[in-house]
Amino acid sequence: MSSVRQRYPEHFQRFGRDRFVMAAIGFGLFALLIYAMGRLGFFDGTLLSGLGRLFEIVGLMLPPDPGSWAHVKIYSISLLETVAIALLGTLSAAVLALPVALLAARNVTAQRIVRFLSRRSLDTIRSVDILVWALIWINVVGLGPFAGALAIMTADIGSFGKLFSEAIEAADRKPVEGITSTGGSHILGIRFGILPEVFPVLMSQILYYFESNTRSASIIGIVGAGGIGLHLAEAIRTLELQQTSFIVLMILVAVAAIDFLSSKLRFAMIGRRGGVAV
Amino acid sequence: MSTHVVRLPEAQLQPLLAAYNASVRSRRRHTLLILACVVVAMLLASVSAEVSLSKLAENIHRFPSYIVRLFFLENGQPVWTDLSEWFWGLPRWLRLLGETLLMAYVGTVLGAGVAFVLAFLAAANVAPSRWLRIVVRRFGEVCRTVPTLVLALIFVISFGLGPMAGVLAVIVHTFGVLTKLFAEVIENIDMKPVEGVSSTGSPWHVVMRFGALPQVMSNFTSYTLLRFEINVREAAVMGFVGAGGIGQDLVEAIRKFYYSDVSAILVLILLTVAVIDMLTSKARHRLIGLEGKA
Known part of the structure; x- marks a missing residue:
């Protein structure tokens, strides 16, 4: 045993340097956590008194109750509006993002400057939050669901542009070479060489985003851009807690239904193996 | 050098060609049908979301002007002229x-x-x-x-x-x-x-x-x-x-x-x-x- 210990000292060391560094990092992160919690008011009683009130509020939320049938009707219509906003935003973003994605893809666009510019503008669009876009579009077309659809469209052009261009760059080069070798132009190479190959990937990304956009569309109403968020924010602010939980329940059911449908559609289109790279 | 392409006799070629055309046609029909469904869904959705292209066309100029406006100070100067004010x-x-x-x-x-x-x-x-x-x-x-x-x-x-x-x-x-x-x-x-x-x-x-x-x-x-x-x-x-x-x-x-x-x-x-x-x-x-x- 001692000879083994002598031969491999590094495996018997109790605390190596790596371990020490890890411990130091861990301690630093923990200290930061405690400091941050103190700064945010975790230790001065807000948390405890708030938790008591939170339980009270959750108690008041149960059971979910819309109040009256008229409310159910209003909520259902605005839920449909929410889904419509998500659908319009997603599809129009997909249509608009495809040309930009082609410009940003290395194997399609040779000019480096065009690629660079389209990438940077996609990055900028993506890093502004959807709620900010909603507020900007409200300034342009006024309050209402139209502004919401435009906001989702704008924010999604950024994400789709990036995802699509990555999918296009990952495409196999051989079909394009085949088409070019028969005398086809660059455009024909893209149309018949790249697009058929990436189309299923793009579709699955669009479907995935449709689902997540339904969630986003349900909150942009909070800033006045249409959909069920408006009623939700109103119900919370006026402390109609049973209505609040009813609306939240409606959103959960709608998102689950769309999740179910879109995964069915995705499997129907691309088979079980096609995953989403997000 | 000349190449010789083997070509099937017409009688054999015809049915094959017809079958190919039929399969392409059916796929086209399929695609068009899906496209039609998507378009109808979009139209219904745009009614629900109060889309109005005329309103958009009328006001679209405000979008770029809003973005440009973001980069000007109260006194009308571009923001980068006075960083401490910005x-x-x-x-x-x-x-x-x-x-x-x-x-x-x-x-x-x-x-x-x-x-x-x-x-x-x-x-x-x-x-x-x-x-x-x-x-x-x-x-x-x-x-x-x-x-x-x-x-x-x-x-x-x-x-x-x-x-x-x-x-x-x-x-x-x-x-x-x-x-x-x-x-x-x-x-x-x-x-x-x-x-x-x-x-x-x-x-x-x-x-x-x-x-x-x-x-x-x-x-x-x-x-x-x-x-x-x-x-x-x-x-x-x-x-x-x-x-x-x-x-x-x-x-x-x-x-x-x-x-x-x-x-x-x-x-x-x-x-x-x-x-x-x-x-x-x-x-x-x-x-x-x-x-x-x-």
Whole structure:
């Protein structure tokens, strides 16, 4: 045993340097956590008194109750509006993002400057939050669901542009070479060489985003851009807690239904193996 | 040199050609049908969402002019001519940005901490009890489906205006998302080490510690870092509903048409997010590199 210990000292060391560094990092992160919690008011009683009130509020939320049938009707219509906003935003973003994605893809666009510019503008669009876009579009077309659809469209052009261009760059080069070798132009190479190959990937990304956009569309109403968020924010602010939980329940059911449908559609289109790279 | 292409006799060629054309036609019909369905859905949706292209065409000029307006000061000069005027509120904004980062940090660490424990109860291959697993899964699902801002609104009622409500919303959402991701990582581990440790008669938590944990640790850290990036963005908009952070000032500037303030705050947020993204992606690559070496 001692000879083994002598031969491999590094495996018997109790605390190596790596371990020490890890411990130091861990301690630093923990200290930061405690400091941050103190700064945010975790230790001065807000948390405890708030938790008591939170339980009270959750108690008041149960059971979910819309109040009256008229409310159910209003909520259902605005839920449909929410889904419509998500659908319009997603599809129009997909249509608009495809040309930009082609410009940003290395194997399609040779000019480096065009690629660079389209990438940077996609990055900028993506890093502004959807709620900010909603507020900007409200300034342009006024309050209402139209502004919401435009906001989702704008924010999604950024994400789709990036995802699509990555999918296009990952495409196999051989079909394009085949088409070019028969005398086809660059455009024909893209149309018949790249697009058929990436189309299923793009579709699955669009479907995935449709689902997540339904969630986003349900909150942009909070800033006045249409959909069920408006009623939700109103119900919370006026402390109609049973209505609040009813609306939240409606959103959960709608998102689950769309999740179910879109995964069915995705499997129907691309088979079980096609995953989403997000 | 001449090449000779073998060509089938006409009589044999005809039916083959017809079959090919028919199959192409049916695929075309199929595509057109789907396209028609999509168009009809779009039309119905645009009725519901009150789309009006004429309104858009009339007002679209306001969009670029709004964006341009963001980069001019009150006195009509472009913002970069007077940086001290553009960033007049820098100390306050930096403090709020710091608060935003702390919110994201606490939210990520605490959310990931709870998810770390519960994920072992939610993973199909190692969960000690089937009922517990189902309960944890459903709970996580609810936590991640309720939008963060809605949670923040509810927390604002019970904890009052301020960062506490925002942090709790981030914690709950992070917990919901990470429980799912962590459980999926655990479900993909190699079961042999787990079997090895449990064959020594060790209790469940020891089996997890030495059989499962070493296999999942790097993936967990990587997912947590990714989540931190996302949480910084989320924490930046928590202020929209009064739940702390820089969002409060941003939404006020937008609502009150303080154009240059909007662009200043947006620039600060974008810079912070970019720096955080860079740092975490560096850390993640180091982590992957370390794993490759080991």
